[in-house]
Amino acid sequence: MIEFKDVSKTFTLGKREVHAVKNVSLTINKGEIFGIIGFSGAGKSTLLRLVNMLERPSSGSVLIQDIDVSKLSAKDLRTRRRNIGMIFQNFNLFNSRTVAGNIAYPLKLAGASKKEINARVTELLNFVGLAEKAKDYPDQLSGGQKQRVGIARALATSPDILICDEATSALDPETTADILKLLKKVNKDLGITILLITHEMHVIQSICDKVAVMEDGEVIESGNVFETFTDPQHTTTQRFIRSVQQDLPSETILKEWHASGGGTLYRVIFKGEITNNPVLSTVTRKHDVDFNIVYGSVRELQERLFGNLIVSFIGEQKQIDIVRNELKTLVDIEEVIVNER
Numbered sequence: 001m002i003e004f005k006d007v008s009k010t011f012t013l014g015k016r017e018v019h020a021v022k023n024v025s026l027t028i029n030k031g032e033i034f035g036i037i038g039f040s041g042a043g044k045s046t047l048l049r050l051v052n053m054l055e056r057p058s059s060g061s062v063l064i065q066d067i068d069v070s071k072l073s074a075k076d077l078r079t080r081r082r083n084i085g086m087i088f089q090n091f092n093l094f095n096s097r098t099v100a101g102n103i104a105y106p107l108k109l110a111g112a113s114k115k116e117i118n119a120r121v122t123e124l125l126n127f128v129g130l131a132e133k134a135k136d137y138p139d140q141l142s143g144g145q146k147q148r149v150g151i152a153r154a155l156a157t158s159p160d161i162l163i164c165d166e167a168t169s170a171l172d173p174e175t176t177a178d179i180l181k182l183l184k185k186v187n188k189d190l191g192i193t194i195l196l197i198t199h200e201m202h203v204i205q206s207i208c209d210k211v212a213v214m215e216d217g218e219v220i221e222s223g224n225v226f227e228t229f230t231d232p233q234h235t236t237t238q239r240f241i242r243s244v245q246q247d248l249p250s251e252t253i254l255k256e257w258h259a260s261g262g263g264t265l266y267r268v269i270f271k272g273e274i275t276n277n278p279v280l281s282t283v284t285r286k287h288d289v290d291f292n293i294v295y296g297s298v299r300e301l302q303e304r305l306f307g308n309l310i311v312s313f314i315g316e317q318k319q320i321d322i323v324r325n326e327l328k329t330l331v332d333i334e335e336v337i338v339n340e341r
């Protein structure tokens with residue numbers, strides 16, 4: 001559906017070159033919700049601008065539905081852009097137009113008749129839950145309602161792709177959750193592929209199927225959200241994950257634990273099915289070892305369970321080593337090193 005093939009984008013500022021996007025290759029399949037996460041300046045917006053054809057790549061190609069959009073004429077670009085809806089952090093609504101007027105705008109541009117426009121606007125107002133606000137102006141709306149108008153407007157021309165540029169970053173947590181729910185509905189009910197950029201891990205966690213982590217213009221890690229989230233390879237990905245999930249006790253507690261002779265701590269990670277099995281107790285009991293859960297949680301991610309426990313083992317060292325080796329065949333287990341972050 002959207003394919004980045006070894007895409008780079010370099011800006012020239014006087015004598016200085018800024019490599020905003022470097023050799024990015026990514027595939028976003030039809031029907032996916034794909035999130036791109038990165039800190040400020042990572043290159044996320046530039047990547048989006050390459051998809052909605054506001055920028056052309058310096059090298060490589062961007063394919064949308066198998067068409068290389070970097071090679072399209074200005075006229076073809078305008079037509080193809082109608083196939084891509086976009087919503088923004090600051091909503092970008094016309095304050096001088098009513099809610100209905102904002103939603104009607106892209107339809108007017110596309111040359112739809114008055115009758116068609118009225119029917120479509122009513123349908124979209126119902127879809128986003130704003131039927132009563134048709135005649136209001138954006139200034140009379142809350143942030144969440146403004147973003148609903150933004151979504152309705154983006155959907156007006158029935159696009160196949162919706163691009164979300166930090167769409168919930170200006171909203172409070174409760175409103176963010178409502179908007180994310182609406183985006184999920186857009187994806188599920190209308191089959192629209194969603195590409196979103198964000199610096200907020202919880203957005204990725206809540207609705208995305210796939211994620212790509214960007215840093216300094218490069219994609220440093222990408223894949224299915226569950227796999228990436230439960231087994232992050234890159235320290236930047238680990239930082240994002242820690243922003244939503246405290247997976248270790250604080251350093252103070254860890255130091256106190258060791259100072260009081262608490263012994264070695266292990267992080268045990270359970271993914272999916274295995275979470276339902278009493279693996280820890282079965283293995284430890286078999287080898288005459290006890291265990292103590294010091295810290296941890298079991299969470300749900302993409303409808304699968306994911307457990308992260310910090311445990312200590314009590315027993316003879318030889319037996320503990322056997323337990324550790326046996327557990328290694330069933331779950332992820334690693335020693336917790338103090339000062340590891």
Ligand SMILES: Nc1ncnc2c1ncn2[C@@H]1O[C@H](COP(=O)(O)OP(=O)(O)OP(=O)(O)O)[C@@H](O)[C@H]1O
Nearest residue numbers: 011013018020038039040041042043044045046047
């Ligand atoms: N038109 C431009 N001219 C020159 N440099 C640019 C231009 N657009 C982006 N850049 C530079 O490219 C790099 C990536 O910027 P980009 O806006 O894509 O990052 P971002 O991850 O979206 O950051 P943010 O979340 O802060 O918007 C930055 O160093 C930025 O200054």
